Amino acid sequence: MKNVPHLTFLRSFEAAARHLSFTSAAEELNCTQSAVSNHIRSLEEFIGRPLFVRHPRSLTLTEVGEAYLPSIRHALQEIDVATDSLISISHKREVVVSCPISLAESWLPQVMQDFNILHPDIILTVHGTVWTDVEPKISDISITINHLDDVNGDAVKLWNEKLSLVCAPSYQVSGVALSDPVQLDDANLIHILGRPVYWELIAKHFGLGELGLKAGFQTNISNLALEMAVKNIGCAVMPKSLVKPYLERGLLYEPFAFDISSPWTYFADFKDKSATPSVKLFKNWLLKAAAEMDV
Numbered sequence: 001m002k003n004v005p006h007l008t009f010l011r012s013f014e015a016a017a018r019h020l021s022f023t024s025a026a027e028e029l030n031c032t033q034s035a036v037s038n039h040i041r042s043l044e045e046f047i048g049r050p051l052f053v054r055h056p057r058s059l060t061l062t063e064v065g066e067a068y069l070p071s072i073r074h075a076l077q078e079i080d081v082a083t084d085s086l087i088s089i090s091h092k093r094e095v096v097v098s099c100p101i102s103l104a105e106s107w108l109p110q111v112m113q114d115f116n117i118l119h120p121d122i123i124l125t126v127h128g129t130v131w132t133d134v135e136p137k138i139s140d141i142s143i144t145i146n147h148l149d150d151v152n153g154d155a156v157k158l159w160n161e162k163l164s165l166v167c168a169p170s171y172q173v174s175g176v177a178l179s180d181p182v183q184l185d186d187a188n189l190i191h192i193l194g195r196p197v198y199w200e201l202i203a204k205h206f207g208l209g210e211l212g213l214k215a216g217f218q219t220n221i222s223n224l225a226l227e228m229a230v231k232n233i234g235c236a237v238m239p240k241s242l243v244k245p246y247l248e249r250g251l252l253y254e255p256f257a258f259d260i261s262s263p264w265t266y267f268a269d270f271k272d273k274s275a276t277p278s279v280k281l282f283k284n285w286l287l288k289a290a291a292e293m294d295v
Contacts, residue, residue, distance in 0.1 A: 012039035161265035188234030
């Protein structure tokens, strides 16, 4: 490793050059005047050139000292800024989560509220996402919905997702309340773009053949599909975790029961290597809440 002067010597030099006084530099650095004087002497010996002209009651910088000072001052400022930044990050009581808007509107708020009751001093920020995650550096915890066959090795599955078929309580097919899977052939189906497998699994489960896009509605926003169903536009197949709040409020209902696992479910990525204590706290809270999720 290349020889460099001791950082303490450089700090003493910068302070003495700023005050043009070893005594004032010592007061600033909380050490003795003789210590500062020794630091400067050691630095001069290391460089092999004098940095100060010592007068009976004052100091002046030599040409070498004048030339050396700006670079040393800049280097010390960089060190201070980097150190302050690191300390600030490690003590920052904030957690940033990116999460699909659908889950951020249904499940996540209660998780955050319960956490906030115990940790009111920790700031929670949520970035809602559609299809893709936000810039990776933004979030401490990234929640995504992924196909079970296409998952990052480090991602943690939050729960085993189930499918739910829902419609408004007053929804009818040909003037009759929806209560039999056979009626789906004539029902208005609401489709989630990119998730045709939802209706395919329903058709396969009940032996209905193909349920095409006829007389259907399409959207890439899950919560919009649920709002369409609430407005009596048609029926939708969705992850049960998203449907639960609508069922609990009586806005939607499940016209018939079935048990079908969803090939798409929610996963979380955690930045454990750079996680602050606040992030670790919320991570554990999130995983506990996910384990209690009933779908």
